[in-house]
């Protein structure tokens with residue numbers, strides 16, 4: 114079961130598909146537009162996106178910087194449509210990949226109607242936050258005033274006194290259109306934030322048909338599910354060094370569901386790391402960890418695609434892929 118690709122492949126049995134399938138304007142003034150969520154790594158951006166959209170679309174993890182792709186969640190309301198863009202953390206570029214991510218963030222920011230800046234209440238305002246605040250101030254000066262809403266995320270993690278202190282520190286950090294404390298976990302003020310965001314959208318028709326939650330291709334979401342499973346519980350530098358590429362999502366011959374049996378998909382995925390030691394971590398003793406990764410990811414993919422899935426995972430070493438423009442392009446950055 115190899116992909117036939119060159120390089121130090123590590124075929125695994127992956128996880129064979131043996132398991133089960135797994136506004137606010139005046140009357141008539143519909144508003145629509147884009148909001149972008151920024152904040153330092155681990156600030157709660159993905160979780161907030163999910164809470165606002167009401168369904169898991171962005172991938173969260175306890176590790177910083179797992180969000181590689183700009184993922185849009187779409188909120189449909191009778192009075193408005195809000196398209197949420199979840200960005201990778203704005204951070205100081207350390208490698209070529211970092212610079213590309215920051216370019217991506219900046220491009221995104223100039224195209225949105227309102228920016229959400231997440232500052233987690235369980236941490237003090239720090240240099241990372243100040244760096245982002247500075248970038249946002251520059252952007253606002255460069256382009257006629259895109260409003261920025263400062264959001265104190267994870268409000269459930271602290272007491273009232275500490276929250277008030279945090280809100281004051283946040284307010285002092287910049288010239289915000291609003292400051293809103295929220296908890297994506299218990300839902301505190303998520304609707305309030307949504308109202309505030311919609312209030313900043315221009316009047317206009319819906320941009321996407323109703324019912325569409327994300328315009329990301331399925332392959333990107335499949336890659337994110339594998340990436341999330343592969344990073345679960347690893348403590349080293351893997352988040353920066355792991356790229357996931359979906360080679361193929363294909364209906365298995367004779368298994369398109371027309372004969373009454375559930376449809377079956379063959380999904381082939383490659384995981385790229387930078388060093389042999391990282392490859393060993395992903396694979397685990399005798400391939401045990403990669404099997405677990407496959408099982409976890411397969412369940413998510415089956416739920417996402419609504420079919421049985423045979424997941425074929427391969428781990429490869431692509432040396433210094435973060436610094437090599439050719440490799441970056443190949444890996445989709």
Ligand SMILES: Nc1nc2c(ncn2[C@@H]2O[C@H](COP(=O)(O)OP(=O)(O)OP(=O)(O)O)[C@@H](O)[C@H]2O)c(=O)[nH]1
Pocket residue numbers: 152153154155156157158159160161172173174175176177178179180201202266267268269270295296297298299
């Ligand atoms: N208690 C609590 N935890 C939260 C809340 N929002 C996020 N978290 C946790 O904080 C961690 C980081 O959340 P993410 O949503 O992945 O953060 P992110 O900003 O998207 O992170 P990156 O992708 O690394 O930039 C996760 O472990 C979340 O479960 C919240 O409102 N309350």
